[in-house]
Amino acid sequence: MNENDPTAGLTRKQIRELRSSGDGQDDAPTTALPIADDAPTPAMGVPAQASGPAVPPQGPPASHSGSGSDGDQPKKRWTKRHTKRTIVIAIIVLVLCGLWLGIRALMVKGDLEAAQRIVTHVQEEPDSLRGAMPVLGDYAGSAASVRWDPVWRVAEIIPWAGANLKGVRLASESLDVAVNDLAVPAFDAMDSGGDESVLQKILPVLEDAQPRVEKLAEGLDGVAQSGSLIGPVRSGVDLVNGIMQSAAPAIGVAPGLLGAEGEKNYLLVFMNNAESVGLAGSAASQTLVHVDNGNLEITAQAGSGEFNEEGGPVDVEVPQSALDLYSSFLVDHVNTTPSRPDFPTMASLNKAFWNRDIGDQQIDGVVGIDPIALGFILEATGPINIEATGDTMTADNAVQLLLSDVYSRWNAYESPEIVDAFFAGVAAQVFDKIATADFNMMGMVSSLGRGIDQGSILFHSFDDETQDFIADERVSGILPTDNEETSTVGVYFRDESASKIDYYMRSNIDVTQTCTDGSTSFDVATTLHLDIDQGVADALPDYVKSGTPGWGSSRFRTAVYVYGPPGTTLDEVTVEGREVEIKSQDIDDLGRPVAFVWTYLAPTELATVNATFSGDGDFGPAALWSTPMVNATTGTVAACGE
Numbered sequence: 001m002n003e004n005d006p007t008a009g010l011t012r013k014q015i016r017e018l019r020s021s022g023d024g025q026d027d028a029p030t031t032a033l034p035i036a037d038d039a040p041t042p043a044m045g046v047p048a049q050a051s052g053p054a055v056p057p058q059g060p061p062a063s064h065s066g067s068g069s070d071g072d073q074p075k076k077r078w079t080k081r082h083t084k085r086t087i088v089i090a091i092i093v094l095v096l097c098g099l100w101l102g103i104r105a106l107m108v109k110g111d112l113e114a115a116q117r118i119v120t121h122v123q124e125e126p127d128s129l130r131g132a133m134p135v136l137g138d139y140a141g142s143a144a145s146v147r148w149d150p151v152w153r154v155a156e157i158i159p160w161a162g163a164n165l166k167g168v169r170l171a172s173e174s175l176d177v178a179v180n181d182l183a184v185p186a187f188d189a190m191d192s193g194g195d196e197s198v199l200q201k202i203l204p205v206l207e208d209a210q211p212r213v214e215k216l217a218e219g220l221d222g223v224a225q226s227g228s229l230i231g232p233v234r235s236g237v238d239l240v241n242g243i244m245q246s247a248a249p250a251i252g253v254a255p256g257l258l259g260a261e262g263e264k265n266y267l268l269v270f271m272n273n274a275e276s277v278g279l280a281g282s283a284a285s286q287t288l289v290h291v292d293n294g295n296l297e298i299t300a301q302a303g304s305g306e307f308n309e310e311g312g313p314v315d316v317e318v319p320q321s322a323l324d325l326y327s328s329f330l331v332d333h334v335n336t337t338p339s340r341p342d343f344p345t346m347a348s349l350n351k352a353f354w355n356r357d358i359g360d361q362q363i364d365g366v367v368g369i370d371p372i373a374l375g376f377i378l379e380a381t382g383p384i385n386i387e388a389t390g391d392t393m394t395a396d397n398a399v400q401l402l403l404s405d406v407y408s409r410w411n412a413y414e415s416p417e418i419v420d421a422f423f424a425g426v427a428a429q430v431f432d433k434i435a436t437a438d439f440n441m442m443g444m445v446s447s448l449g450r451g452i453d454q455g456s457i458l459f460h461s462f463d464d465e466t467q468d469f470i471a472d473e474r475v476s477g478i479l480p481t482d483n484e485e486t487s488t489v490g491v492y493f494r495d496e497s498a499s500k501i502d503y504y505m506r507s508n509i510d511v512t513q514t515c516t517d518g519s520t521s522f523d524v525a526t527t528l529h530l531d532i533d534q535g536v537a538d539a540l541p542d543y544v545k546s547g548t549p550g551w552g553s554s555r556f557r558t559a560v561y562v563y564g565p566p567g568t569t570l571d572e573v574t575v576e577g578r579e580v581e582i583k584s585q586d587i588d589d590l591g592r593p594v595a596f597v598w599t600y601l602a603p604t605e606l607a608t609v610n611a612t613f614s615g616d617g618d619f620g621p622a623a624l625w626s627t628p629m630v631n632a633t634t635g636t637v638a639a640c641g642e
Helices: 012-021 069-124 126-148 150-155 161-190 198-224 231-257 320-326 343-357 371-381 398-409 416-435 441-453 464-470 534-538
Strands: 264-277 280-292 295-302 365-369 384-386 391-393 457-461 487-495 505-516 519-530 556-563 569-577 580-589 592-601 606-616 622-626
Touching (some): 126 161, 126 441, 161 198, 161 231, 198 231, 198 295, 231 464, 264 343, 264 371, 280 343, 343 457, 371 398, 371 416, 487 519, 505 622, 556 606, 569 580, 580 606, 592 606
Antiparallel strands (some): 264 280, 487 556, 519 606, 580 592
């Protein structure tokens, strides 16, 4: 035992008390005191402590913060628990978001399906359109409400799934803007009463909807390029995108066309299919329509007899190929301005004729329409009363009244002013129906579409932006310049007898496309049949018979122009019939090879023109554009493999 040890002779309890009491000084030693060698044996379970000097702690107490191993254990256990809890919460949130997206998707699907059922019902019963709009608008608005859903919008950034969600949202929003921003306000405006014209009323609706329509069209076009869209979403997006890509620029140019940005004048040219001329028929009665901020007004009218045929050609530059095919009649006779199957050419010529012979008004665009399209339009407007004659014109009798009865009632040689007044009265009455919105909306959309599809309604604008918008559309009257979508064959007729005999002409065109080893051929067989017997022809009014001296009712000449697809050459032309003459096989016009043939027909006779074109490279499926005839052209178009 060490005599200098202060704890010598003390028990373990006394030593602990001494340690705990200290000497009352702040700087008392903190090291453990040695335990006496003769200390009692510890109780069971208490570890025995070795005798000898105490070993100082090798670091701060466990209760202190630091890097000691004892102090790290609680922190590590907390971090693991926190991470686990975060993961669990994230999984729960993702599951809930997924469930919410699923529910929302089902809701949108239900809304869109309900909207589709309403659209189908309206298509079957067009008269229900006005009443169906509010209900359709509710479904459209409900489907489009996902644009405010933060979960849906965040999910749109997820690879693959996001593109589908975005496509559904944009398609829904497009339906919403079409119904709730356009159709419903337009109907409300039309029903609002007042002295304003219908176009004046709906013009603000178009201007208000334009920004949203353009934004949606841009977004839809972007998502339509995604390769991640699943089948149902892909079909829906492609359908709506096609509509929006046409609607956005249309709504963009519509206010300008309606005079919102300044007054406009449009020349309405009535084309007479009883005398077939290229695009439709001879350019007969013409009407100048003035438009100011949606207000339409007829300001002048002129019959073909008021144009100066002795004035020579108008000052319009046309290519030599057009003159070689159609002669100077293209540029020095107003009636034959539709000869070349290119409506911009016709529009420029008619504008020049009007400004030279009728009035010097600014003309901003030209509209071409024939009696066939007028019959379609009367299906939507209902009958019209022609005050000058007391006739009631309907969709069923329009073509007969305009292209046959008018010549049997009056001698157009002796009283051309009566015939012109008849045509002018019809134009005014139809114009009034349209200007006052006195028509069935769905029926009018369908009627205009049918007229455009067969080339009976054409439009050209002298404003570059507007013309660029319509240039690729059928309404422009411009033959396609490439074969990307289709390879279009054009077959056009021109009556060269100064007659109105085409009321009795029938036509058939068969196009057969054959593809072999990188080469494609197009066989075009065109048949004309003068479907009237000689006795009936003899009794026709003089104005309907051939105006060529000596021909009368016994001989009629029709020129046939067959335009091959771009990128082809004309291989062969053959003809069948009593009197058929090949005029040209080596002229290219409008970037296409052309077969030009004259057919001479007597009553009951037929003549057939066969033209074959071929080319190497890529061609689309065959398609056909042709002169709209009084009696609809029959025939088939067979693409490769059909």
